[in-house]
Amino acid sequence: MNNKFIIVIFGGLGDLAQNKLYPVIYSLYKKYRLLNCTKIISTGRRPNVDKEEFLKILEKSIKTHDDSFFSLFDFVKFDLEKEEEYNHLKNMLSNFKEEEFIFYLATPPTTFETIIKNLGEFLKSFPNKRKIVIEKPFGYNLYSAQKLNQLIKIYFKEEEVYRIDHFLGKETVQNIFGLRFSNIIFEGIWNRNFIDHIQISALEDIGVEGRLGYYDKVGALRDMIQNHLIQILSIVAMEPPCCINEKEIRDEKIKVLKSIREIKREDVPLYAVRGQYEGYLIDENLSQSNTETYAAVKLFIENLRWDGVPFYLRTGKKLKRKETSIIIVFKKIPGLFSKILDCMPQEDIIGFKIAPENKIILSFQLRPLGGSMLSCPVSTSMEWTGPNIEAYETLFMDIIEGDQSLFIRKDEIEKSWEIVQPILDFWKDDPNIPIYPQGSWGPKEAEELIRRDGREWRYIDG
Ligand SMILES: NC(=O)c1ccc[n+]([C@@H]2O[C@H](COP(=O)([O-])OP(=O)(O)OC[C@H]3O[C@@H](n4cnc5c(N)ncnc54)[C@H](OP(=O)(O)O)[C@@H]3O)[C@@H](O)[C@H]2O)c1
Structure with missing residues (x-):
């Protein structure tokens, strides 16, 4: 990929992020596959975690101290279920004019709809290319999967949607x-x-x-x-x-x-x-x-x-x-x-x-x-x-x-x-x-x- 991009991880303090995503992102970084990645923004809601604490979690997750890798990261604290709290993320993203956005939903499925809706709304004012990655489970039954797909379709094109099945x-x-x-x-x-x-x-x-x-x-x-x-x-x-x-x-x-x-x-x-x-x-x-x-x-x-x-x-x-x-x-x-x-x-x-x-x-x-x-x-x-x-x-x-x-x-x-x-x-x-x-x-x-x-x-x- 020649274009610059940034990665936003929702659920950045969760099990998936810590045990899979950060180690994998670090491995890609060490293989020079992230040269075009300008920033990685992680989000979390725990009151006792700030950027300093987050970097300690990151260090534990990748099992090494690497300042240059750490400098790629920012941490935003907010509750994904609260609409008004998306503003800070929106402001941060507005600093990136040419980058493609990659949003990774590493959160419980109960949060998917709220995140998609809020992201979709504020992205209307962004010209940037975007991708959204959605973890499993995608829906709880046929009806809820169809409903989630309908919501996604309002805000994202199918070629922007990555439904993960890690198998x-x-x-x-x-x-x-x-x-x-x-x-x-x-x-x-x-x-x-x-x-x-x-x-x-x-x-x-x-x-x-x-x-x-x-x-x-x-x-x-x-x-x-x-x-x-x-x-x-x-x-x-x-x-x-x-x-x-x-x-x-x-x-x-x-x-x-x-x-x-x-x-x-x-x-x-x-x-x-x-x-x-x-x-x-x-x-x-x-x-x-x-x-x-x-x-x-x-x-x-x-x-x-x-x-x-x-x-x-x-x-x-x-x-x-x-x-x-x-x-x-x-x-x-x-x-x-x-x-x-x-x-x-x-x-x-x-x-x-x-x-x-x-x-x-x-x-x-x-x-x-x-x-x-x-x-x-x-x-x-x-x-x-x-x-x-x-x-x-x-x-x-x-x-x-x-x-x-x-x-x-x-x-x-x-x-x-x-x-x-x-x-x-x-x-x-x-x-x-x-x-x-x-x-x-x-x-x-x-x-x-x-x-x-x-x-x-x-x-x-x-
Ligand atoms: N773990 C795996 O190996 C694995 C494998 C396949 C698929 N998945 C899927 O990946 C997703 C994440 O799984 P996980 O195991 O990482 O779950 P998890 O450990 O519960 O992590 C979810 C993260 O989302 C955060 N979160 C939840 N509600 C939030 C809200 N309203 N505002 C802000 N943050 C919120 C949680 O914050 P708190 O820390 O504050 O609770 C937590 O850090 C799920 O959809 C799961 O099915 C996971």
């Missing part, structure tokens, strides 16, 4: 694109003729970790599946775009979302299960809660490439192990080698592991040394060596450069809410939530969901 900044997720579209051997088999089903999982061994206020209102389906896992699904399933640009990539992703079979309210139990880990109420000091800490959903994409191939998406807390993965399970080989065996062949698999580490595995069948016949399962893997770029760094660079490919467009966000809305509605009226033991793989209902189809949940590391 899209992850190296392995982007490598799905690389593997699929740069290798002829994979493209030929990436369809219903060869693939039996696909599993996309985000499993955690930890609980809510201090985010109860947010999590108990939201639950696993909204927190992980509506956004991250459905986004991954769209990349796994999309057609190759005609060229590599943000419009074409996002056009292909939305086609996938539009092809997902609608789940009728009365059919929800056939397609989705939820659960709450045993002890959630005690851990979180709650007298009652129907919030799911586990959710699994089966989706079908009704198009030529995927018709009949189930996509199983699941996520949960306090499970046996952390694993974020995408597992492509191929159909069983028919004929001879399925009958004459040295050992049981399994389905061939391509697995993308996103966390805890980045790797791609390929499992297939091979004659064992000294064996008589094909085939025993073997697997080979490719792990990333070298610097692993933090997802937020990739996304921050894209924001600066104005590349929206890895950000969610208005129609995508609304469509993904539409997909999960019947499930949310059904669960809202159902008081019975299955309980699963901590340290397990989730509720038995989730096992049944996939077992009914003659399949089982897969894990990259066995």
Whole structure:
């Protein structure tokens, strides 16, 4: 980017800002990617924090003292919910005549509307180019997401809006694109003729970790599946775009979302299960809660490439192990080698592991040394060596450069809410939530969901 710009961070004292944004901004600074950045303005409301105190927080966040980096920063104290308090920020910004403004909303979603409205109003008198970055969760349901989009549209053009889904900044997720579209051997088999089903999982061994206020209102389906896992699904399933640009990539992703079979309210139990880990109420000091800490959903994409191939998406807390993965399970080989065996062949698999580490595995069948016949399962893997770029760094660079490919467009966000809305509605009226033991793989209902189809949940590391 050749133009000068400034960054304004709302929620500059929050967890995201301290643990992700400042370290990432510092990393970009050290790589000389912020040479055109004239100023970074952080905002916060805590009464005991002034600029001096803020710089101490910043130092702790980037784990070093760097005066020249610190000199880029200003700190403004104000309550984002109070209209009259935006004036100070407005005055500060009026000193920057040619800079593009990048506004980063690292605040709770309850503040998004007020910030957008106030910013939008005072920016009317500014000729500067602008971008607005909006964190997840974008909306609480379809209706609120549509409402937020309508508000944004009043003040910002779609090409100025960056809806973040940090999973899209992850190296392995982007490598799905690389593997699929740069290798002829994979493209030929990436369809219903060869693939039996696909599993996309985000499993955690930890609980809510201090985010109860947010999590108990939201639950696993909204927190992980509506956004991250459905986004991954769209990349796994999309057609190759005609060229590599943000419009074409996002056009292909939305086609996938539009092809997902609608789940009728009365059919929800056939397609989705939820659960709450045993002890959630005690851990979180709650007298009652129907919030799911586990959710699994089966989706079908009704198009030529995927018709009949189930996509199983699941996520949960306090499970046996952390694993974020995408597992492509191929159909069983028919004929001879399925009958004459040295050992049981399994389905061939391509697995993308996103966390805890980045790797791609390929499992297939091979004659064992000294064996008589094909085939025993073997697997080979490719792990990333070298610097692993933090997802937020990739996304921050894209924001600066104005590349929206890895950000969610208005129609995508609304469509993904539409997909999960019947499930949310059904669960809202159902008081019975299955309980699963901590340290397990989730509720038995989730096992049944996939077992009914003659399949089982897969894990990259066995
Ligand atoms: N943390 C993560 O790793 C993560 C990951 C993905 C997405 N996100 C999203 O990022 C956003 C921020 O998350 P977070 O974890 O950083 O939350 P957080 O720790 O609660 O930080 C939010 C910040 O916003 C400030 N704030 C809230 N209301 C305000 C108001 N009226 N006026 C001024 N400041 C106000 C808070 O100020 P006080 O300090 O005074 O309360 C706090 O510093 C959320 O939308 C979240 O869903 C976070």
